[in-house]
Amino acid sequence: MTTTYYAEETRPRRRRGRRVLIALLVLLVIVAGILVVGDRVAANFAEKKIAEQVSQNVAAQNVQAGTPEVSVGGFPFLTQVVAGEYKEITIGLPDVQGDVNGNVVTLPRLDLVARDVTASIDTLRTGQGEVVAKTVDGNATIGYAEVTKLINQEGLQLAEREGKLQVTAPVEVPVINQRFTVHGTAELSVEGRRIKIQLKDANAEGLPAVPLAQEVVRNFIQRTSISFDVPALPFNMELKQVTPTSEGLAVAATATQVPITS
Template identity: 30%
Template sequence: MRRLVIALVVLAGLLVVADFGAAAIFEHEVSKRARSHFGLADDPDVRVGGFSFLAQAISGEYDKVAVDAKGVPVRNTLRDVEVHADLMGVHAPLSDLLSGSLKSVTLREVKGQVLVKASDVNRAISEQENELVKTITRLTIDPVSEQVAITEPPEGAEPPDPADEPEDTTAGVRMCVTADITDQSTDFCVFGIISLADGKISFEPKRLDIRNGLISGSLAPTLQEKVLALFAITLDPGVLPFSVTPTAVKVDPGVLSVSGKASNVVLSGGNG
């Protein structure tokens, strides 16, 4: 009985090692193809979901594979874009995988997302010329409901939760910064709506909430218009991964994102 237990433990250990080893080979193959697809300098991170990789490998189909690429530069302004993709129904025959002859990977469905960080949004705003506002710093991004983005809630009222709103081509956002206005360091927040058009993120500022030692609440209308105009930007995060069609924008703390889905995608390449 003791020998049997030892043998079973050793066998289980070998299966675990084989499972991890086979998963590593598969992840490397997918990573090479994703690197070629994105035109990256380094292989992106790839993780296979599911309890047992070997069980999926024998069938040649994998339930879910996550791909993450960070620090992707897009033109001059956006230098730290993140790309995330969930690949469902990934088909890659085990025999081709082990022999190294795997030429393509087919994907039943892909959910792709491109994320633009606050630092890149800060850079895009700072690049605009504005005679009133100088040196935008410490920009933060937070989701708000579209209602709150347009109209300040009554005092004491509970604002709507942005999480209750479905993902769509528009979303409410609050951007708060520190900036020099008329040579005075000023903290203020701009509320507005981001929208999706031709794969790009456009921000339409709606209202301003400003606080510093001399000003509280709002600026004169003409000055407020100049401040809001600085935030009327359009960001182009590039195409979504794996031929995904962009269908929605979203705001999370610190990031703006574009997402979408695609079906029946073929991922080839990866030599190099």
């Protein structure tokens, strides 16, 4: 009888222990869910406010663009809000338009990454104060149609082949009163907001073995150095690299100690 009575008493205690453990686990899941939701709400608020600041900054620099798409990286987000420091903020600007010597140039999209951003809660809430990024890096592609519009050289064609920029341009040879097409590759370089294209390794199809004609084409190739400015980029970014792609010239730009606020 004693043994049976003891076994009957221990079973309910074990069941109660399991119930308490399950209740604690459920409570933890609920608390974690609340924290995740709260974290996301805070992130959405910050992204909205930063997007507003970016729009104002872009407009202040006479650059037109669509609504910024902002995403704040890092988790948990609430700790970044409290500290007023954000590790990384990505900003997508669609349909960027700028003026270059009277020409409206369009970039389908400018992707920005702002790192080590400082912004207090009050600044985000009121819009008063500074939002500053230690660095801002940007990437965009200028279509070849836009590039040739900026260069404004009749008959010029640009394309990418095997990672190199291919240039096709007409050249007049007065000594034989004919026009020939020059084909060649080009070297790319950047300086400030300016892109330079230097024609290299070129030849003219069908050029006759006439010394004067060949000299004209050689001189044309040697002196052909095309340069043009890109539209003013947000946050006063300067070009650091340009590479040819199938869609156009891919440009990378950067700036340091950047005020996101206008």
